[in-house]
Amino acid sequence: FSSWSGDANGNNNPLTITMDANKTITANFTLINTNNPDGIDLSSAGDFVVIGGAGITNTGSTTLLTGDVGSFPTPTINGLNQTNVNGTLYTTANPIVGQAKSDLTAAYNDGQSRTLNAISLPGQLGGLTLAPGLYVNSTSTGISGTGPQGILTLNGDANAVWIFKMGSTLVTDPGTFIVLSGGASTDNIYWVVGTSATFGTNSIFFGNVLADISITLNTGATLNGRALTRTGSVSLDTNLATKP
Known part of the structure; x- marks a missing residue:
């Protein structure tokens, strides 16, 4: 009332x-949405648009990353320089990146531990419109198809939170994309990936991607969010990635 x-x-x-x-x-x-989960606290990892564990590789000269970029414990970064990064590019071992990696691990573990009011997450997200909530798939999920079947719509207001938790991979096909409606905020979307995430050529994706192993953005893929991986590498190729 x-x-x-x-x-x-x-x-x-x-x-x-x-x-x-x-x-x-x-x-x-x-009306109170009882399925709206609490967001995941990224702490200092939220300052970064890309975090790697085993290095970062870029093969496109026009890649543009907005936010800090670094890798820990392996700080190797190939194919990127400060002209590609609107933020701080950490090319050597730095305790700031180490702390961000620690905060990423805490955030990842938080996401993987969520169970309250969990909703079954289908393997194919294309063509769906999803309300806020915690969505869980024990194996893999992604967006595939063309036309309307290649579009995932997330509908909710600015306070709405989506957490997508999967046991294995997240894969999107070339040209697929996500649409936000109702005032939904990119910063409140979390993809907690059990192994690796791969984004197709010229695809458009929204949200914070927290992967245990690796993240690959294929040629021309756009990420409105963050690419944060714990143990493996991040591979880029002529991409735009912007942290919220």
Whole structure:
């Protein structure tokens, strides 16, 4: 219950009224989405658009990354320089990246531990419109198909949270994409990937990708979010990636 309207006002409940004439009184309620999970705290990992564990490799000169970039414990970065990065590019071992990796691990473990109000996540997400919630698939999921079947729509307001948890891989086909509607925020979308994530050529993806092993963005793929991997490498090729 939120308030009264019509011939009464305020939010006192119970309400006492004097019926000295015909009156119309409406009780107003605010719908609370009980399936909306808490977000995952990225802490200092949230400053980064790309984190690798075993290095980062880029093969496209026009790749543009907005946010910090680094790898730990292997700091090797090939094919990137500061002209590709609108943020700090860490090319040697740095405790800042080490702390971000530690925070990433905590965030990943948090995501993988979520079970409350879990919804079954299908293997094919193309053609679906999904409300906020925790979605779980014990194996693999992705977006495939062309036309409407290659589009995943996430519909919710600015406070809505989506957590997609999978036991194995996340794979999107070339040209597939995600659409946000209703004011949904990229920062509130989390993909917790049990092994590796691969994004198809010229695909468009939204959200924070937390992968245990590796992340690959194929030629021309766009990521509105973060590519954060714990143990393996991140591979880039003529990509745009922008942290929220």
